[in-house]
Amino acid sequence: MSLLVVGLSHRSAPVSVLERAALNADAQVKLLQDTVAAEPASEAAVLATCNRIELYADVDKFHAGVAELSTLLAQHSGVGLEELTPYLYVHYEDRAVHHLFSVACGLDSMVVGEGQILGQIKDSLARAQDLHSAGRLLNDLFQQALRVGKRAHSETGIDRAGQSLVTFGLEQLARGGDVQQWARGKKALVIGAGSMSSLAAATLARAGVAEIVVANRTFDRAERLAQILMEGDDTDVAARAVPMESVPAELTRADVTVSCTGATGLVLTADSVAEAIGGRTPAPSAAPGEDGPGAPGGRSGAAAGAPREGASGTGLGSEDGCPLDLSAVQGTAGFSVLGEAAVAGMAAADLEQHAAWVDNGTVGGDRRAGGPARPGQTGTLDPAADTDAIAALAATVATVGRIPERRRPEPVEEPWRPEPVLFLLDLAMPRDIDAAVHRLAGVRLVDIESLAEASAGAPMAADVDQVRRIVSDEVAAFGAALRAAHITPTVVALRTMAADVVAGEIARLDGRLPGLDDKHRAEITQTVRRVVDKLLHAPTVRVKQLAAEPGGAGYADALRTLFDLDPETVAAVSRAEDSTTEKDRGPA
Secondary structure (H helix, E strand, O other): OEEEEEEEEOOOOOHHHHHHHOOOHHHHHHHHHHHHHOOOEEEEEEEEEOOEEEEEEEEOOHHHHHHHHHHHHHHHHOOOHHHHHHHOEEEEOHHHHHHHHHHHOOOOOOOOOOOHHHHHHHHHHHHHHHOOOOOHHHHHHHHHHHHHHHHHHHHOOHHHHOOOHHHHHHHHHOOOOOHHHHHOOOEEEEEOOOHHHHHHHHHHHHHOOOEEEEEEOOHHHHHHHHHHHHHOOOOOOEEEEEEHHHHHHHHOOOOEEEEOOOOOOOOEOHHHHHHHOOOOOOOHHHOOOOOOOOOOOOOOOOOOOOOOOOOOOOOOOOOOOOOOOHHHHOOOOOOOOOOHHHHOOOOHHHHHHHHHHHHHHHHOOOHHHOOOOOOOOOOOOOHHHHHHHHHHHHHHHHHHOOOOOOOOOOOOOOOOOOOOOEEEEEOOOOOOEOHHHHHOOOEEEEOHHHHHHHHOOOOOOOHHHHHHHHHHHHHHHHHHHHHHHHHHHHHHHHHHHHHHHHHHHHHHHHHHOOOOOHHHHHHHHHHHHHHHHHHHHHHHHHHHHHHHOOOOOHHHHHHHHHOOOOHHHHHHHHHHHHHHHHHHOOOO
């Protein structure tokens, strides 16, 4: 049997696909049950977070396992297999172990180094144990992954390389500023009472918000979280619980809202958010900079599309002789009458006329005489000075259909938006908050998609290299232990067979020498056993060492063949070991 993982994450799939493929708790349970019921798999575990969905299994056939696990992921996620396949990744045996250990250390997280993934791995293992879908391999793998993750955080500075997704999201809401300064005194609404929402509530409390309101579909869980926040020694935040029906009313009071529920539909629509902030932001018509000269941050009337100075009769907007339809194009954002968009494809005669118009209308006055530019003044084109340039431009147009820009396009000015009065952090997958909220004035929304974009170029700390070395060492040690454990039942079966041979020979000796006293019988028995043990000691120790090396799996088969061991006896030993290990295994 071999370890196989098939999955998709923020590194392989866009957020839109992850959102559609997200598995709720019931779907995860059904996926586990169907996986262990499938022919190639004997064990299974699901690791599902806000930015990854991975199915781990112990399979007896690689290709059949990949096909079956991919099909099951598609069925239970609701995304068609053909659409899902391009975003899936597959890891097998040591590569699968390396992947999970890297995930546990935070190396594969959206925010490198975040420690929240350890709790999610622990939950994944507990779910598989409750459903009895995790056997010896996955129990050992996931528990070792937890130990590796804890080692990485305790022995290195990986925590400095990143933080939890909650902290990173709050930093994005604060636009990279100090979160405590930004959060101080604010009223917070937390929707959901699961692990992510609880972390968000605790983080907000430590950041100094004045009040936290917790809303959850199960009111008892909301009350329990609010009570925990109130009893915290390091905060003095006021916290209370409300039912989900109270969210619209609480949203009108909140300054910051964090939502992370398991809902399959939207929790907050754009209309509900717009209604909640109604009256809290200035009306668009009263926004500064929209109209009127001298408005702060706004454009003057000319820049906003009003007629330029001299436009009446002689300005750029109505200059006689211009071959362009200025009324149709001058309002276009970024358009320049001197740019390539204006003259691309223009015939040579029109280009010459345009060049003359630009010289006369744009600059004004007699440039060659060094006279001052006067708006609207027309001058006379000097054919001798410009003929060569015009001919070159005309040849360029005839060849490539365009000419290079003569100046940069006029800048496109961003529309004025008021300062946010409501900050929204959506950590759910699929999303809880309508993405259309991004367009609402007075609202700042940060969700999984924007967090992925913000973290894409984040630098990693030097400690990441040290964590990678830890992962490599732990993968090698786990693989060696796994391969050694694989041969143990065969070695045990061999020693059992040897003990049976010794017992049989002693019984035969009793038949031949019935008068042998107990003292001599015991000495003979002990001697025969010592001989057998010494003969088997070196081969069994060496075979365990060889089996622990890469490619050592064949030594178990060799032992069974050389000593003619009964496969069923070996299997019985293996089952007995699994049963004993399962009884002795504590909670993750």
